[in-house]
Amino acid sequence: MKIVTEVKELKNLINAFRLNNPKDNIGFIPTMGALHQGHVSLIDAASDLCNFVITSIFVNPTQFNDKKDLERYPRTIEADMEVLANTACDVLFLPTVAEMYPIKDAVYSIDLNGLDQVMEGKFRQGHFDGVCNIVESFFRIIAPDKAFFGIKDFQQVAIIKHMTKVRALKVDVVTCPILRDASGLAMSSRNALLSPQEKESARILNWVLKLGKLLVQEGKPLSEIKENMLALFAQGSLDLEYLEIVDNDTLQAVNSVQPNISACIVAYCGNVRLIDNIQLN
Numbered sequence: 001m002k003i004v005t006e007v008k009e010l011k012n013l014i015n016a017f018r019l020n021n022p023k024d025n026i027g028f029i030p031t032m033g034a035l036h037q038g039h040v041s042l043i044d045a046a047s048d049l050c051n052f053v054i055t056s057i058f059v060n061p062t063q064f065n066d067k068k069d070l071e072r073y074p075r076t077i078e079a080d081m082e083v084l085a086n087t088a089c090d091v092l093f094l095p096t097v098a099e100m101y102p103i104k105d106a107v108y109s110i111d112l113n114g115l116d117q118v119m120e121g122k123f124r125q126g127h128f129d130g131v132c133n134i135v136e137s138f139f140r141i142i143a144p145d146k147a148f149f150g151i152k153d154f155q156q157v158a159i160i161k162h163m164t165k166v167r168a169l170k171v172d173v174v175t176c177p178i179l180r181d182a183s184g185l186a187m188s189s190r191n192a193l194l195s196p197q198e199k200e201s202a203r204i205l206n207w208v209l210k211l212g213k214l215l216v217q218e219g220k221p222l223s224e225i226k227e228n229m230l231a232l233f234a235q236g237s238l239d240l241e242y243l244e245i246v247d248n249d250t251l252q253a254v255n256s257v258q259p260n261i262s263a264c265i266v267a268y269c270g271n272v273r274l275i276d277n278i279q280l281n
């Protein structure tokens with residue numbers, strides 16, 4: 001695996017690959033590091049569909065609206081390189097902030113057609129502008145054929161798909177399922193910040209989501225489903241930020257059970273913000 005820190009060097013590598021392998025696909029997986037099996041599953045999916053796999057590790061400052069959260073975000077680059085060495089990743093792109101943002105505080109703006117006004121958008125002002133800013137830059141530098149994202153960040157997937165359309169970027173956005181640990185907790189870099197006791201408490205998120213799915217299968221009305229999910233959540237010790245049941249494409253809350261909907265939940269476990277979701281039907 002090659003490790004590259006500069007855009008210019010990365011472009012040279014990609015150009016050489018394209019020249020020598022004009023029919024081959026380049027796959028790209030953007031991450032913020034502290035890699036776990038969820039990230040590895042995206043790399044595995046990329047290596048199944050692409051001949052050249054590029055992973056980036058970049059803790060993107062513009063998507064953090066809370067400075068403390070940015071400072072506390074786990075950075076485990078040595079361990080990450082070991083994880084990547086056991087995958088089919090060909091290139092690790094590890095840029096500095098100055099490399100990705102050569103003009104400090106430059107304004108980035110994109111019309112996300114309201115997709116950024118709900119759920120995460122309500123609680124993390126400017127988060128998706130920051131996400132689109134960095135992902136668009138990566139897409140323009142790398143011009144991958146396919147880019148791989150986890151449905152764990154449900155709203156992010158819808159927004160990245162929209163961004164690629166708005167900007168006419170010819171990147172196929174591939175969505176991958178949520179990887180969970182044996183207890184059902186969705187894998188996340190932030191789980192490293194949880195104590196063993198908190199990890200135990202965090203399992204409630206998955207239980208609440210699974211209850212929602214079960215009640216949909218039983219044909220219960222949406223109001224009753226949400227009520228029961230909230231009641232189960234209240235039995236645990238986490239602080240709820242939101243529980244929304246939304247249309248998968250518009251991300252708008254629905255008020256009845258219908259096709260193509262998901263339940264999305266965010267809660268604090270201590271001071272760690274956890275996010276999870278489930279497709280309901």
Ligand code: AMP
Pocket residue numbers: 030031032033037038039041042148149150151152153176177178179180186187188189
């Ligand atoms: P992050 O490093 O948290 O920005 O995540 C990088 C990518 O990995 C994003 O597309 C996430 O949705 C995805 N990802 C994070 N956790 C998981 C998981 N448990 N299962 C599958 N994909 C994940």
